[in-house]
Amino acid sequence: MKIALAGIGKIARDQHVPAIAGSSDWDLGATVSRSGSVEGVPSFTSLAEMFEAHPEVEVVSLCMPPKPRFDYAAEVIRAGRHVMLEKPPGATLSECHILRDMAAAAGVSIYATWHSRQAAQVAAAKAWLAERALRHVTVIWKEDVRRWHPGQDWVFEAGGLGVFDPGINGLSILTEILPDPVHLRSAELLVPENRQAPIAARLAFHHTGGAQISAEFDWRQEGEELWTIEVETEDGAIRLSEGGASLHIDGKEVAQVDGAANDGEYPQLYSQMAMLVREGRSEMDLRPLALVADAFLLGERRVVAPFEF
């Protein structure tokens, strides 16, 4: 199937282009971007021109930042094409609901991707937890913003999500692997004096089974970075680390399973999209974004030291 990529920046080049190139489902037919392009692929600056020149494109994968994404997604759906969304699927929950309804009405597939859910050991962690009663769950997402977003002031602007930009990856895994739904009880947002968005956050969740569930996100981490979920159950404990790539059960490392399920995060997203299109289905799990919106809605803000890159 022919696919087009819109928004050619770092994430498109690093992940999407290789994933499409390595897939037997997809053929990259065109790119749409105001600045970037991919060598050997026809490039356009608007969706309308691209559809005009390449009516055979059936799917458009959107990689631009969340704020402009709605307009592109709406245009793709109105053109009767299927649409795939980088995470987070939009700048607001309301626009995601609107896109979901539009796609359903137009009879096209929409896929809100969460790449971290495709990390190598997430499925194994989910299967292990499925039948167990939870006691404690701790989500730790600590990285160095200077390393991952050097000089990118927009991550601290209003709507930029701040530390929830990486933290939402942890929440996407949490909502995937836990057998029961959770919601936010309280949140603390640490906001630098000179910024709008939090640089660190502490979240406490409510769990219907009474488990203690918390999350700690920090973008000020120096030295070792941590992307870890620890779960203690009534029947053993697991530690899912390296963003879902590594799993320890009761202290013992679980070996990586070879095969299609471990092709990598983005190749699996594109396999899933191919399946959704073939089966005429959509997948739009908005729970991770709802938890982030809830944290902003409910969170207590504390001013911390100014931050400069």
Added chain:
Amino acid sequence: MKIALAGIGKIARDQHVPAIAGSSDWDLGATVSRSGSVEGVPSFTSLAEMFEAHPEVEVVSLCMPPKPRFDYAAEVIRAGRHVMLEKPPGATLSECHILRDMAAAAGVSIYATWHSRQAAQVAAAKAWLAERALRHVTVIWKEDVRRWHPGQDWVFEAGGLGVFDPGINGLSILTEILPDPVHLRSAELLVPENRQAPIAARLAFHHTGGAQISAEFDWRQEGEELWTIEVETEDGAIRLSEGGASLHIDGKEVAQVDGAANDGEYPQLYSQMAMLVREGRSEMDLRPLALVADAFLLGERRVVAPFEF
């Protein structure tokens, strides 16, 4: 049908008790509250005791503040009873999604009420707008917090919603009467230096038809208070004012229609709940709360003068 009221405070006494008393559908069988009670009605301090003593109660209407409401709602659903929620339906979106799923799994009705949607002229405004193309929509919700919440510091705490507590009423009408869905483009939140929640807000919405849609909420209003939605279309204009009680079409006031539809906001909520229970349906429109969460997620915060009651 026997109904119980939980959370006996000002809103329960002012609105819920008279609405139930005046209804031929409902009989107030019990109250649950740690502090309040209703004369002549058996009172309990926990749901469990109430269900034990009054197993004939089929529906529980929850009037306590949003933060503790989830636990009560979950307990009502687990007891196999139908549940009715004051606005906003919860402290977070995630908990509302969980309650909706729980109610569906338990086969009981859940109703997230929005009393302002039942104001006398809202249905007429919606009918008039149904076939018209929008140009400009302005939502103005300006009232004096000192009049409506004297000394209630909690309205300015994290999770207290601030000016969105009244503003969500305007958003509940907006999402009801507009023929097309809207989502937030940008927001400005004016937060007093000594408080967590905004005392004023300005919102700009995106509309698929290109109409200009904005909202202005202010809790610092002195003198005349305003709860108004003005809509200019390609074929005339309306002004819905007094929180939905009054309607002008092209400058001419529309007369009130007598009859069941104008019994008052809360009597209509209870009529609607009776219909939902009889038909085995639920109604849980979360769009107003999603717009508020989106405003906190996306909004630019500006510090304004400290506020004291």
